[in-house]
Amino acid sequence: MSTDIPRVQLLLTGDELMSGDTVDSNSAMIARELAGLGLTPCRRVTLGDDRGALAQEIEALCANADVLIINGGLGPTIDDLTAAVLAEVAGSGLCEHPDALSHLKQWCDKRRLVLNAANRKQAMLPNGCTLIPNPVGSAVGFSLLLNNCLVLCTPGVPGELRAMLPIILERLRARFGITLQKDVLRLQTFGLGESTAQQLVMDNHPDWPGEVILSFRAGAPQLEIKLSVRRVEDIPLRDRCREWLDTLFGDHIIGEGDTRIAEAVINLARESGVTISCAESCTGGMIASMLTQIAGASDVFPGGFVTYSNSLKQSVLGVQATTLESQGAVSEATVKEMVIGALDASGADLAVAVSGIAGPDGGSDGKPVGTVWLAWGDRQNVDTVCLCWPVERVLFQTMVAAAALDVLRRRLAGIDKQSSYFDQRRLR
Known part of the structure; x- marks a missing residue:
């Protein structure tokens, strides 16, 4: 078990991403969650539903990464290629995974649907893979080792990915012995501009401590202000910085986390x-x-x-x-x-x-x-x-x-x- 920071890369798949019919929000979601473990993706690749290009890119990414997260291509249609391509690259072949099939049956029964051949395709996974449970959708995720790179495959539906990320993070923490974590306090505000907020902080607290990372994420209609620390012992210092922000922006602060x-x-x-x-x-x-x-x-x-x-x-x-x-x-x-x-x-x-x-x-x-x-x-x-x-x-x-x-x-x-x-x- 390595204590080195693993090198993480992302592969997003789907013709809809390449054509602009779907806007990629999943890579941002993955990156935000990885940040909680102190991890930052070093490379992100987006490809259409091209079997040859996917196989070539998967081999190249695995040769230069400790972790490859593949998002998309696990659905029931003919253009969902991730499982088949990965099985081909790994030389493992596909098989109908009994636990994935059981999940599909339960998913269909709950919705009073008939399990058809198209849906059953989602249970055809690479031999020897490990399932990643999907609490929301029909397609389970899965992982396998390829050239000493841990490949984690996730569905492209954002709500399903969001539900599966805590499981993925826990597996990364266990595999790589990650103890260093970034503790992030997120404040939601309205009525503040990013540059205005930054200037107020600089004018009033020029001695802002380096242990507390201050960052902003602008959006409409809210501005998110983040206070991050990498050590538990710095949390009291972060709490003091939060008090400074309360004084500066108190009436603009809506709440913490994802509060709307x-x-x-x-x-x-x-x-x-x-x-x-x-x-x-x-x-x-x-x-x-x-x-x-x-x-x-x-x-x-x-x-x-x-x-x-x-x-x-x-x-x-x-x-x-x-x-x-x-x-x-x-x-x-x-x-x-x-x-x-x-x-x-x-x-x-x-x-x-x-x-x-x-x-x-x-x-x-x-x-x-x-x-x-x-x-x-x-x-x-x-x-x-x-x-x-x-x-x-x-x-x-x-x-x-x-x-x-x-x-x-x-x-x-x-x-x-x-x-x-x-x-x-x-x-x-």
Whole structure:
């Protein structure tokens, strides 16, 4: 058992990856999980469903790696080649693996499906391989040794890969005697830019300790901030750095791990015993969609309203025709009336409303593309703000929906401080 850091390489397979029909997110997922063991892939190769090219690449990768993770090609169709090609390269031949077949039968029985010949193909695996259980899908993974390289084969479906990675990591830890691990604390934030966050840290903590690795992963709508240490004894130091970030970014921090902004809102509403609703125009239901992606959202979210046209704003939410005529749909007066209408129609305690110009057309000098009015509150107190996100349409909708959830989060959490992105995005 070696204590050296193993050299890891990745092979992603599938014509759909080469054509762009499928975007590769699996290699990023694998890399993030490997980082927890202090491992970083040194090479990544993507190939289509070409038997000769796959065989040649597998031989080359195994000659220069301690671990090769192959992702994809384990399905039931004729273009799923991984098992057959690997058996050919290893010179082992294929056989029907009894445990893989048993898994397939149970998977089909649970779904009241008939095990057909196409599905049964997934039980044809290289002789002598070791199974990697798949808790989610029909295709088990498997591993074998090829030229002293541990080859680990995983399905291409992201949800199945995600469920199997903990098993794979444990096998790597055991095989290579890995004791050095990276302990990562991940903070989810909204309303912070990557460069702004980095500059604030440098300005306020120029003596940032080298033992604590600070890194960022930008995304829409959230920014992830990571604090990593490689030694258990450095965790107290990391906790101190977390306190520094709380002071710098506290009201922007949504939660830890994979917390989403909608999840934070649902949890806060549940803890407070408050029900929430939304009235949407420019986001077209995205706010409600983000909320209902969270299990148990119905406890606090009776429903929302997508009122895209002026006539629906009037008939569903009770927005006055005179308001729409004099102020327009994208106005402070309209979103305030939308909030009250959502509260009345849903019976909720708290609501948020948005109306804006998503583009690419429809803007004016006074209300350019990217303009959005937000209103949020209860029957006694409704707050408003006008912001501008002059970005492409879907990103505009994503950021506006997240901002709507963020103002609810702040209200529910009792955060009185105005968000810094209000000043950055306020329409001037």
